[in-house]
Amino acid sequence: MDNIIKVGMADLNIVKHSGIITTLGLGSCVGIVLYDKVCKMGGLAHIMLPCSTQVKNNSNKAKFADTGILELVRLMESEGAKKSNMVAKLAGGAQMFNFAHALELMNIGQRNVIASKEVLKSLNIPVIAEDTGGNYGRTIELHTDDGMLYIKTVGYGVKKI
Amino acid sequence: MTKAIEELNDMQLDVLKEIGNIGAGNAVTALSKLINKKVNMTVPKVQIVDFKSLPDILGGADNQVVGILLRIKGDIQGYIMFILEKKYSCILLNLLMDKNLTDTSELSEIDISALKEIGNILAGSYLSSLSSLTGLKVLSSIPDMTIDMAGAILSFPAIEFGKVGDSVLFIETEFMENNYAVVGDFFLIPDVESYDTLLRALGVEN
Numbered sequence: 001m002d003n004i005i006k007v008g009m010a011d012l013n014i015v016k017h018s019g020i021i022t023t024l025g026l027g028s029c030v031g032i033v034l035y036d037k038v039c040k041m042g043g044l045a046h047i048m049l050p051c052s053t054q055v056k057n058n059s060n061k062a063k064f065a066d067t068g069i070l071e072l073v074r075l076m077e078s079e080g081a082k083k084s085n086m087v088a089k090l091a092g093g094a095q096m097f098n099f100a101h102a103l104e105l106m107n108i109g110q111r112n113v114i115a116s117k118e119v120l121k122s123l124n125i126p127v128i129a130e131d132t133g134g135n136y137g138r139t140i141e142l143h144t145d146d147g148m149l150y151i152k153t154v155g156y157g158v159k160k161i
Numbered sequence: 162m163t164k165a166i167e168e169l170n171d172m173q174l175d176v177l178k179e180i181g182n183i184g185a186g187n188a189v190t191a192l193s194k195l196i197n198k199k200v201n202m203t204v205p206k207v208q209i210v211d212f213k214s215l216p217d218i219l220g221g222a223d224n225q226v227v228g229i230l231l232r233i234k235g236d237i238q239g240y241i242m243f244i245l246e247k248k249y250s251c252i253l254l255n256l257l258m259d260k261n262l263t264d265t266s267e268l269s270e271i272d273i274s275a276l277k278e279i280g281n282i283l284a285g286s287y288l289s290s291l292s293s294l295t296g297l298k299v300l301s302s303i304p305d306m307t308i309d310m311a312g313a314i315l316s317f318p319a320i321e322f323g324k325v326g327d328s329v330l331f332i333e334t335e336f337m338e339n340n341y342a343v344v345g346d347f348f349l350i351p352d353v354e355s356y357d358t359l360l361r362a363l364g365v366e367n
Binding site for chain 1: 212214216223305310314319320323325
């Protein structure tokens with residue numbers, strides 16, 4: 001029996017080989033998946049906002065790309081993973097509604113994706129695959145066997161990256 | 162000082178709940194006129210839930226729901242969102258259009274625009290009670306609608322509320338027409354700056 005870990009909105013967790021880690025219904029939020037190729041450990045953060053410093057109430061680290069990714073790396077390292085062995089995959093960052101936001105230069109989903117990439121770059125963790133943008137939700141599932149990320153959608157089928 | 166929803170005191174919450182009650186009441190009256198049948202409602206439940214448990218209320222994060230979103234302009238800025246389970250949107254359309262829909266995959270263009278209009282009317286009557294209680298000028302945009310996973314649709318209000326706190330305020334309303342019961346959820350999503358305007362207008366800012 002594979003061990004399946006569920007991660008909620010503004011939440012993060014890790015899973016050891018040969019478990020599965022999943023988060024359901026990513027919209028404008030971004031799911032950042034880290035995978036240590038050597039010890040086959042997986043981690044997932046479901047972040048909602050790009051940056052913790054722009055918000056007053058920032059005690060929940062998993063809510064933001066900057067603090068969420070750092071916390072996920074720290075948690076994985078404390079369980080024996082190595083940053084230098086990690087690769088990242090991203091999913092989500094959709095724009096669920098098509099309003100033309102005259103005031104917002106970029107939609108929040110896109111900003112979440114960009115912020116996540118910047119944080120990963122600063123940590124030297126390569127982003128090897130992504131399925132981001134669009135206007136639909138995604139459910140993602142990381143398999144620690146092979147590091148594959150399965151992406152399920154409503155009406156856009158299942159993808160494997 | 163901008164407050165997160167979880168920092169509001171009981172008095173402030175009661176006022177928001179009362180707006181929910183009156184707004185939902187007006188919405189049901191509007192719905193009743195629309196389908197030309199008597200519609201009853203239960204007392205709306207106003208709930209504050211944290212992000213993690215939010216999708217569970219709508220049957221799980223990957224349960225498919227219909228989300229209708231309108232932008233609020235005027236003295237307060239923000240959004241109002243109306244969420245319906247797929248089966249309930251079919252029931253509403255069947256009542257309104259005299260149809261026999263069983264799944265939202267069967268929706269035609271006309272059905273979709275009727276559903277948007279229902280959202281428009283319900284949200285509009287909610288906003289008009291907000292407006293008359295507060296004396297604030299509140300206008301809404303044309304509605305946008307999507308059918309997708311509950312978690313994905315809810316990410317929209319969650320992110321807006323997330324800028325100030327870790328939970329979301331919403332109002333669950335149940336309407337009934339003869340043998341049919343329809344449950345819908347309203348989310349009033351004021352922009353960060355509009356919380357204070359709203360509470361001040363309600364006379365409950367401390």
